[in-house]
Amino acid sequence: MCGFSNLVLRKLELKNPKLSLLESCTTLSHLKIIHAHLIRAHTIFDVFAASCLISISIDKNLLDYAAQVFYQIQNPNIFIYNSFIRGFSGSKDPDKSFHFYVQSKRNGLVPDNLTYPFLVKACTQNGSLDMGIQAHGQIIRHGFDNDVYVQNSLVTMYSTLGDIKSASYIFRRISCLDVVSWTSMVAGYIKSGDVTSARKLFDKMPEKNLVTWSVMISGYAKNSFFDKAIELYFLLQSEGVQANETVMVSVIASCAHLGALELGERAHDYILRNKMTVNLILGTALVDMYARCGSIDKAIWVFDQLPGRDALSWTTLIAGFAMHGYAKKALEYFSRMEKAGLTPREITFTAVLSACSHGGLVERGLELFESMKRDYRIEPRLEHYGCMVDLLGRAGRLAEAEKFVNEMPMKPNAPIWGALLGACRIHKNSEIAERAGKTLIELKPEHSGYYVLLSNIYARTNKWENVENIRQMMKERGVVKPPGYTLFEMDGKVHKFTIGDKTHPEIQQIERMWEEILGKIRLAGYTGNNDDALFDIDEEEKESNIHRHSEKLAIAYAIMRTKGHDPIRIVKNLRVCEDCHTATKLISKVYERELIVRDRNRFHHFKGGACSCMDYW
DNA sequence: GAAATAATCG
Numbered sequence: 222m223c224g225f226s227n228l229v230l231r232k233l234e235l236k237n238p239k240l241s242l243l244e245s246c247t248t249l250s251h252l253k254i255i256h257a258h259l260i261r262a263h264t265i266f267d268v269f270a271a272s273c274l275i276s277i278s279i280d281k282n283l284l285d286y287a288a289q290v291f292y293q294i295q296n297p298n299i300f301i302y303n304s305f306i307r308g309f310s311g312s313k314d315p316d317k318s319f320h321f322y323v324q325s326k327r328n329g330l331v332p333d334n335l336t337y338p339f340l341v342k343a344c345t346q347n348g349s350l351d352m353g354i355q356a357h358g359q360i361i362r363h364g365f366d367n368d369v370y371v372q373n374s375l376v377t378m379y380s381t382l383g384d385i386k387s388a389s390y391i392f393r394r395i396s397c398l399d400v401v402s403w404t405s406m407v408a409g410y411i412k413s414g415d416v417t418s419a420r421k422l423f424d425k426m427p428e429k430n431l432v433t434w435s436v437m438i439s440g441y442a443k444n445s446f447f448d449k450a451i452e453l454y455f456l457l458q459s460e461g462v463q464a465n466e467t468v469m470v471s472v473i474a475s476c477a478h479l480g481a482l483e484l485g486e487r488a489h490d491y492i493l494r495n496k497m498t499v500n501l502i503l504g505t506a507l508v509d510m511y512a513r514c515g516s517i518d519k520a521i522w523v524f525d526q527l528p529g530r531d532a533l534s535w536t537t538l539i540a541g542f543a544m545h546g547y548a549k550k551a552l553e554y555f556s557r558m559e560k561a562g563l564t565p566r567e568i569t570f571t572a573v574l575s576a577c578s579h580g581g582l583v584e585r586g587l588e589l590f591e592s593m594k595r596d597y598r599i600e601p602r603l604e605h606y607g608c609m610v611d612l613l614g615r616a617g618r619l620a621e622a623e624k625f626v627n628e629m630p631m632k633p634n635a636p637i638w639g640a641l642l643g644a645c646r647i648h649k650n651s652e653i654a655e656r657a658g659k660t661l662i663e664l665k666p667e668h669s670g671y672y673v674l675l676s677n678i679y680a681r682t683n684k685w686e687n688v689e690n691i692r693q694m695m696k697e698r699g700v701v702k703p704p705g706y707t708l709f710e711m712d713g714k715v716h717k718f719t720i721g722d723k724t725h726p727e728i729q730q731i732e733r734m735w736e737e738i739l740g741k742i743r744l745a746g747y748t749g750n751n752d753d754a755l756f757d758i759d760e761e762e763k764e765s766n767i768h769r770h771s772e773k774l775a776i777a778y779a780i781m782r783t784k785g786h787d788p789i790r791i792v793k794n795l796r797v798c799e800d801c802h803t804a805t806k807l808i809s810k811v812y813e814r815e816l817i818v819r820d821r822n823r824f825h826h827f828k829g830g831a832c833s834c835m836d837y838w
Numbered sequence: 839g840a841a842a843t844a845a846t847c848g
Contacts, residue, residue, distance in 0.1 A: 269839065269840080272839090272840065272841095273839095273840065276840065276841065279841095300839095303842090304840095304841070307841075307842075334842090337843095339842070339843085342842095368843095370842060370843045371843080372843090373844070374842090374843045374844090375843095376844090377843075400844085401843055401844050404844045405844050408845075430844095431845090432844055433845090435844090435845045435846075436844070436845055438845095439845065439846065465846095466846075467845055467846045468845085468846080469846085470845090470846040471845090474847075500846090500847095501847075502846055502847045506847050509847070509848075531847095533847065533848060534847075534848095536848060537847070537848055566848095568848055569848095572848080
């Protein structure tokens with residue numbers, strides 16, 4: 222009996238439905254029971270009853286059912302049309318909102334103030350500025366351009382569709398600004414990439430609610446200002462406001478990117494302590510955080526407790542395994558995912574293919590790539606081709622990799638050539654490197670990394686003239702290297718080290734510590750490999766030498782300030798250089814410490830003088 | 839008679 226007592230049903234037969242009754246329906250079958258009883262009571266043709274039923278069905282996203290009821294009604298009123306416009310505004314088919322709007326007008330109905338917020342939302346969802354402008358025209362024609370709800374949705378529409386000028390024009394004209402107006406404008410600035418203006422407005426707001434905070438914090442996170450996101454979260458807490466799940470998603474995601482395990486654990490603790498619901502989105506964010514912070518066991522632990530795992534949460538964990546080079550685990554979870562009845566998505570394949578690549582499972586990777594097309598009917602995209610080039614390249618099958626690039630059905634982009642160039646670096650192949658490097662420099666003349674990579678390969682193969690040519694080319698074009706940095710978290714504080722850093726308050730002790738480390742690893746056989754540093758285009762070339770790489774400073778600091786046998790975790794924004802890699806291996810041996818380094822691409826677990834990447838990265 | 843606009847996972 223679907224949870225309804227006979228008493229309730231008898232009551233229903235006697236009179237019109239009360240909203241609360243319908244609201245208590247949780248499934249389609251509940252609704253159908255009520256519906257059947259309404260018909261039996263001869264009330265379904267009452268437009269009011271139908272309105273309630275339709276509106277509730279739409280609330281529960283039962284659009285098809287709502288449509289069924291709709292076709293049983295003779296003269297639908299504007300409330301019903303509004304319900305459909307609302308229902309489709311956030312769906313995959315936002316055009317249908319327009320369809321119902323047009324139909325309502327054709328039936329001689331007059332739109333009201335509740336029609337437009339959703340019609341405008343449909344345009345936002347649809348991504349069509351033209352439609353948005355049409356809707357705006359209708360709004361003016363019907364005299365709703367002073368309704369604050371309508372104005373707020375217009376602000377969102379214009380800013381989402383890239384017209385921040387119109388958005389702020391409308392915002393300035395709102396006579397009774399409310400929290401939503403301000404919040405929408407802040408969100409608008411963030412969408413346009415102008416986080417500074419967003420924050421200025423945020424600070425000026427007369428009142429804020431959790432959505433406002435959430436918009437600003439996620440805005441920082443989306444634009445890669447993860448430390449700012451965390452800072453703002455602390456500010457929120459200091460104001461005594463309790464965060465909610467949405468806010469925590471951005472906080473957790475920021476910890477993930479910063480590799481800040483302690484902070485992430487604290488945030489997780491806060492979530493549990495405050496009895497928040499770890500829904501699928503928050504749960505997936507947690508899985509990602511633990512994986513990216515090098516705590517893969519905890520990632521699995523959270524994953525196992527997720528309510529109703531979807532393809533994305535599985536993929537997140539699989540990508541986590543890939544990052545750590547645990548190819549077998551990634552494949553195991555891939556087949557478990559399928560057994561659980563979930564269809565892998567494009568991005569799932571990106572994760573498993575990169576797992577094969579990092580784990581050196583070449584044949585398995587090739588098989589999967591074929592099966593992706595054959596069995597899953599997924600057309601490989603650029604990212605997948607990138608994984609394949611990486612896979613073949615790492616395995617030393619450079620000629621095949623190059624052939625792969627040249628025979629791709631679409632134009633290879635920079636990351637693809639970059640993967641080929643990276644493989645040439647590992648295998649010291651200057652011939653293919655030259656072709657890849659030249660194409661890359663044409664493709665992305667402003668991107669310093671490719672010049673550097675090509676130059677390093679020339680240096681390694683003793684082609685010094687070419688090294689000089691590239692240096693010259695960069696100078697002429699004014700290309701500069703982005704600053705490399707390394708993060709190290711201690712006691713919930715994230716320390717940032719940059720190359721040749723002089724700004725850290727304890728820099729003198731850190732340098733002394735580094736000298737001590739250097740002495741010890743030299744005894745263990747470290748000679749210092751200068752290949753990667755030979756081409757350094759910084760102005761202060763002599764100072765920012767290889768011994769001042771941010772990574773080494775961070776490690777020195779970590780060894781100085783931590784004791785015991787906990788692993789040292791650090792996060793880099795660039796790839797680990799050859800010399801740092803060698804040095805770190807020796808440090809792990811000499812100091813008997815495990816070092817877990819996350820670089821731009823993957824994790825390196827250094828232990829007892831070896832690295833989990835098997836010197837392949 | 840009933841209904842709203844702003845935000846979160848790779």
